[in-house]
Amino acid sequence: MPGSTRVFGMTSILRSASGVVGVALTGAFTLLAVLAHVVAPTDPFASVGSSLTPPSRAHTFGTDDLGRDVFSGIVHGTRTSLTVMLAVVAIASILGVGVGAVAGYRGGGVDDLLMRGTEAVQIVPRFFLAVIVIALFGPGLDRVVLVLGLTSWPAIARVVRAETLSLVRREFVDAAHALGATTWRIVFRHVLPNALPTALVVISLNAASVILLEAGLGFIGLGDPRSISLGYLANNAQRFMRIAWWMTLFPGAAIALAVLGLNLVGDALSDLADPRRRRSGLPRPGA
Amino acid sequence: MSARYLLRRLAQLVPAVAGIVLVAFVIIHVAPGDPVLALAGQHGDVAYYAFMRAKFGLNRPLPEQLVVYAANVVRGDLGTSYVHGRPVVAVVLERLPATLLLMTTSLLASSLAGIALGVTAARRADRTADLLVRFAALVGYATPSFWLAQIAALTLALGTGLFPVQGISDARQAWTGWRYVGDVVHHLALPALVLAANELALTTRLVRAGVLDALTTDYIRTARAKGLPEPAVVRHALRNALLPVVTVIGGRIGMLFTGAVLVETVFAWPGLGLLLLSSIQTRDTPVLLALFLLVSLAVILTNVITDLTYAWLDPRIRYD
Numbered sequence: 117m118p119g120s121t122r123v124f125g126m127t128s129i130l131r132s133a134s135g136v137v138g139v140a141l142t143g144a145f146t147l148l149a150v151l152a153h154v155v156a157p158t159d160p161f162a163s164v165g166s167s168l169t170p171p172s173r174a175h176t177f178g179t180d181d182l183g184r185d186v187f188s189g190i191v192h193g194t195r196t197s198l199t200v201m202l203a204v205v206a207i208a209s210i211l212g213v214g215v216g217a218v219a220g221y222r223g224g225g226v227d228d229l230l231m232r233g234t235e236a237v238q239i240v241p242r243f244f245l246a247v248i249v250i251a252l253f254g255p256g257l258d259r260v261v262l263v264l265g266l267t268s269w270p271a272i273a274r275v276v277r278a279e280t281l282s283l284v285r286r287e288f289v290d291a292a293h294a295l296g297a298t299t300w301r302i303v304f305r306h307v308l309p310n311a312l313p314t315a316l317v318v319i320s321l322n323a324a325s326v327i328l329l330e331a332g333l334g335f336i337g338l339g340d341p342r343s344i345s346l347g348y349l350a351n352n353a354q355r356f357m358r359i360a361w362w363m364t365l366f367p368g369a370a371i372a373l374a375v376l377g378l379n380l381v382g383d384a385l386s387d388l389a390d391p392r393r394r395r396s397g398l399p400r401p402g403a
Numbered sequence: 404m405s406a407r408y409l410l411r412r413l414a415q416l417v418p419a420v421a422g423i424v425l426v427a428f429v430i431i432h433v434a435p436g437d438p439v440l441a442l443a444g445q446h447g448d449v450a451y452y453a454f455m456r457a458k459f460g461l462n463r464p465l466p467e468q469l470v471v472y473a474a475n476v477v478r479g480d481l482g483t484s485y486v487h488g489r490p491v492v493a494v495v496l497e498r499l500p501a502t503l504l505l506m507t508t509s510l511l512a513s514s515l516a517g518i519a520l521g522v523t524a525a526r527r528a529d530r531t532a533d534l535l536v537r538f539a540a541l542v543g544y545a546t547p548s549f550w551l552a553q554i555a556a557l558t559l560a561l562g563t564g565l566f567p568v569q570g571i572s573d574a575r576q577a578w579t580g581w582r583y584v585g586d587v588v589h590h591l592a593l594p595a596l597v598l599a600a601n602e603l604a605l606t607t608r609l610v611r612a613g614v615l616d617a618l619t620t621d622y623i624r625t626a627r628a629k630g631l632p633e634p635a636v637v638r639h640a641l642r643n644a645l646l647p648v649v650t651v652i653g654g655r656i657g658m659l660f661t662g663a664v665l666v667e668t669v670f671a672w673p674g675l676g677l678l679l680l681s682s683i684q685t686r687d688t689p690v691l692l693a694l695f696l697l698v699s700l701a702v703i704l705t706n707v708i709t710d711l712t713y714a715w716l717d718p719r720i721r722y723d
Contacts (some may be wrong), residue, residue: 232418236418239422240426240699241657241660241661241695241699242657243664244657244660244695244698244699248427248692248695251686252430252431252688253435332547336679337680338683353553354669357557364557368549368551371547372542372545372546375545379545380541
């Protein structure tokens with residue numbers, strides 16, 4: 117990007133092993149979610165075989181108590197999971213980057229006020245807030261997205277603020293000022309692109325936690341009954357744990373792999389954003 | 404740590420608690436459904452509805468209702484459970500000890516094991532032991548607690564029969580004294596280990612990174628140059644490495660409650676998690692609100708304790 121000072125290109129994430137595995141896992145899940153109707157054409161709610169049959173050629177991950185295909189449930193559950201995650205991450209990122217950039221750039225009283233607000237939101241236990249909202253308003257993906265989106269931004273705001281605070285004191289920002297650049301231009305062309313790597317670390321870890329929270333809500337029976345979810349599958353498996361291990365094993369494994377992928381991406385990004393923290397390159401003391 | 408800092412930190416509790424109470428109040432009032440219709444039925448007469456509204460203060464202006472609600476919350480009056488027919492606070496407090504036992508055991512186990520594993524990994528950086536620990540930590544951190552609980556129940560409890568599958572004690576035996584304690588510990592082992600897994604993974608990673616950072620500092624080089632034995636050197640490094648660990652563990656109390664609720668559900672551990680689950684199924688909203696307020700309060704108090712611990716651990720920090 118001409119006129120700005122980017123720390124690294126996004127492809128350099130593929131230079132580390134964790135980056136490769138993380139991107140591969142995340143990519144695979146995204147693909148599975150997008151192509152859910154191609155990979156598993158049958159309705160995940162439809163009864164397609166006899167109930168509680170172990171994994172077989174016809175049903176790779178077996179069938180559940182109502183004869184529904186567990187594989188199809190996982191594929192479509194992945195779609196639900198990723199949809200919720202993307203929507204939450206979008207809301208949280210816009211709020212977090214906005215609040216963080218304003219607080220860091222303006223400083224002073226505005227910064228104080230915004231950071232007090234950020235700390236206040238950070239207190240709210242997301243899972244328990246989601247529980248009462250769903251209990252009082254009824255189940256639905258929209259309210260899950262709204263509750264998690266409106267409560268997941270503080271961590272993002274804090275790192276964007278910290279980055280912005282240090283970036284606005286740099287010489288290239290002074291130079292941009294001297295050249296007559298507007299505040300908007302400085303923030304969007306010079307500050308935010310440089311704050312992005314650190315923000316992305318927090319955003320990817322946040323995405324992982326959202327997948328876990330959505331699954332947790334589904335697991336205690338608060339998922340949207342209209343769309344199948346990985347948490348619902350795990351919840352349903354609970355009653356048949358003694359006789360149908362496949363119902364327990366596969367949905368949870370899918371969640372774990374999706375979360376692992378996002379965590380690995382976060383790790384790789386964090387190495388890129390702050391190369392000093394990459395340990396392997398440093399001489400080992402006392403070795 | 405000055406008394407002034409302590410007082411100021413405690414004063415910050417007030418707006419935090421007020422904020423949480425406000426959130427609960429707003430949600431109750433925005434929620435669909437009229438409590439009067441629920442109590443008096445759909446086809447009551449208008450005068451009776453008005454009487455009910457006046458009786459419960461629902462005809463007062465919203466700010467006034469908020470003040471009354473906040474005063475009730477502060478007094479510990481969170482209403483009556485629809486299902487249990489008793490004060491909500493009593494119902495919740497009855498279940499709290501089981502959850503606290505589960506959480507403290509997990510936290511203790513994950514902190515001690517996390518420090519041990521983190522130090523081991525840092526001292527063998529990039530060797531087999533380190534790679535194994537790092538891999539296990541990554542997997543442990545990504546695993547949903549309820550799934551790990553299910554897998555543990557499936558293999559270690561149902562498979563080997565070494566551990567009980569459900570509950571806090573054996574209902575068929577009326578143990579007393581030490582035999583009862585032993586029975587509870589036997590039931591506690593699996594849920595506590597499962598709940599500890601996520602925290603253990605995180606603590607291990609933080610301790611490893613912290614010790615590695617500290618081992619490159621000048622004071623460690625000085626300590627080594629003086630001929631200090633290696634265990635003492637590591638102890639030096641560990642003290643600084645533990646600072647971020649304290650902050651992160653303190654900041655995860657809400658997540659730990661969430662994990663406890665999910666793990667309890669799998670193992671039928673009779674704490675707040677089972678209460679939450681049954682209250683969802685019976686639509687006992689006063690209990691759910693009380694749980695939200697309780698966990699929020701726990702988060703707020705833990706934040707204060709974390710800050711104080713941090714100041715105590717790091718003598719360089721002098722807030723004033």
